């Protein structure tokens with residue numbers, strides 16, 4: 542069953558709308574719709590085809606006759622931001638070239654679907670592009686581009702994979718596996734990827750890309766590793782708006798969000814991107830998840846990131862393992878209003894990896910620690926996470 546997220550389109554400006562899930566939780570991303578007279582563009586998509594279908598139906602109500610979603614700009618390679626692109630199969634899917642690294646590291650949709658339903662996970666495997674990639678400019682308004690490269694099928698060599706594979710047999714014990722399965726079912730089981738193919742970008746770029754929708758500029762800014770490898774943000778200068786992707790997790794007193802989860806890091810890089818977003822002068826910042834923020838909201842998020850970084854450095858210097866460091870940060874209860882505190886172990890591990898270089902673990906291996914920490918939080922009466930479904 543697809544989660545009833547109560548998502549709705551909110552108008553930000555003429556021809557600019559945000560698809561906002563009303564709930565917080567894993568996988569419920571904000572998306573953008575930019576409409577012109579002769580073309581329309583999405584910024585990110587919902588996680589599965591059914592949710593994306595709802596976004597598409599709502600989008601179509603706002604499109605001029607004969608106009609379709611021609612382009613999808615993907616802020617990064619986490620599936621919750623682009624696996625829904627299959628509902629617009631003719632659209633150009635635009636992503637930073639480096640995002641392929643993150644996308645390849647994640648389980649593919651059908652594997653994840655099987656996993657959350659209790660079957661044994663398999664190794665993520667590369668699959669061929671679902672349709673031919675090409676380097677022609679997106680239609681119908683060709684972008685003025687810098688550093689655009691044609692998308693190509695990815696060559697993956699296991700020996701060169703930057704991530705350690707997930708090996709269920711390496712899990713500490715059966716209890717760890719049971720906790721992981723239970724956690725994944727609770728937080729991802731309401732999504733439905735039974736009929737979702739792995740989506741491949743059709744236009745990859747490095748640097749910056751300037752698109753035009755309805756004659757108005759859409760700046761697509763590629764970024765160094767931060768939330769993931771291959772992040773970008775989308776700046777609409779004449780609407781004073783930035784779609785930040787997951788370098789920003791939104792939270793306000795009126796609508797608390799979730800703890801940030803960062804896979805690439807370091808946190809100093811995430812903060813640097815937040816500063817770049819502020820430097821655009823934008824007054825409206827749409828985070829990857831959580832409520833829309835103003836500039837003060839991004840500054841508050843910078844404080845949050847700075848504090849996490851300080852705690853990570855201190856615990857690391859004292860020889861405290863990352864899992865225990867996450868435990869202690871949760872126990873300090875600096876942000877009891879935020880959901881999914883167990884995700885701090887991901888961010889803490891990421892930061893530790895930059896403090897003491899170590900191989901990058903597989904996504905599901907990290908999720909096993911997330912599940913363990915969630916069980917501990919719930920067992921000790923700490924705020925339970927809000928399930929995605």
Ligand SMILES: [Zn+2]
Nearest residue numbers: 570621787829
């Ligand atoms: Zn996300």
